[in-house]
Amino acid sequence: MNRQFHVQTLLNLFLFLIFVIGSFFIVSSEIQGYQNIHDSITQEDELMTPLAYMNTKLKAYDQRDMITLVELENVSCIKLSDESSSTYIYYRDGYIQEISVADDYIPLLDEGEKLFEVDSLKITLQQQLCHVYIEKHQQSRELSVYLHS
Numbered sequence: 420m421n422r423q424f425h426v427q428t429l430l431n432l433f434l435f436l437i438f439v440i441g442s443f444f445i446v447s448s449e450i451q452g453y454q455n456i457h458d459s460i461t462q463e464d465e466l467m468t469p470l471a472y473m474n475t476k477l478k479a480y481d482q483r484d485m486i487t488l489v490e491l492e493n494v495s496c497i498k499l500s501d502e503s504s505s506t507y508i509y510y511r512d513g514y515i516q517e518i519s520v521a522d523d524y525i526p527l528l529d530e531g532e533k534l535f536e537v538d539s540l541k542i543t544l545q546q547q548l549c550h551v552y553i554e555k556h557q558q559s560r561e562l563s564v565y566l567h568s
Contacts, residue, residue: 510540
């Protein structure tokens with residue numbers, strides 16, 4: 420009887436060990452799945468946040484002749500103008516940058532504030548349609564904004 424008790428105890432411990440090892444593998448695979456989902460959401464957010472910012476800025480200046488493309492220091496910039504000031508948004512040194520100045524001041528691009536780190540930014544303005552292309556980590560997204568004015 421004593422030997423049978425030891426065998427049952429060993430069998431129970433062995434089954435418990437199998438349960439613990441199985442639980443460990445399930446938890447570790449779920450952690451890996453969570454990390455993959457988190458990385459995917461983070462990469463998507465890194466592309467969508469600059470596009471949402473650009474969309475908001477373009478909609479805020481959606482009036483006749485307030486949005487133009489200009490070139491400063493051989494860099495293509497989108498110029499958003501109102502009655503007293505101008506805002507320039509451009510890509511330089513790996514960042515989307517922005518600078519706001521009074522209308523009579525021509526800014527230096529080194530004065531801009533870094534907003535978003537991206538690999539590239541391309542803005543085209545044709546008639547009433549503004550296209551914004553952003554690329555980061557070999558993924559790209561596009562925003563097209565129809566300017567009503």
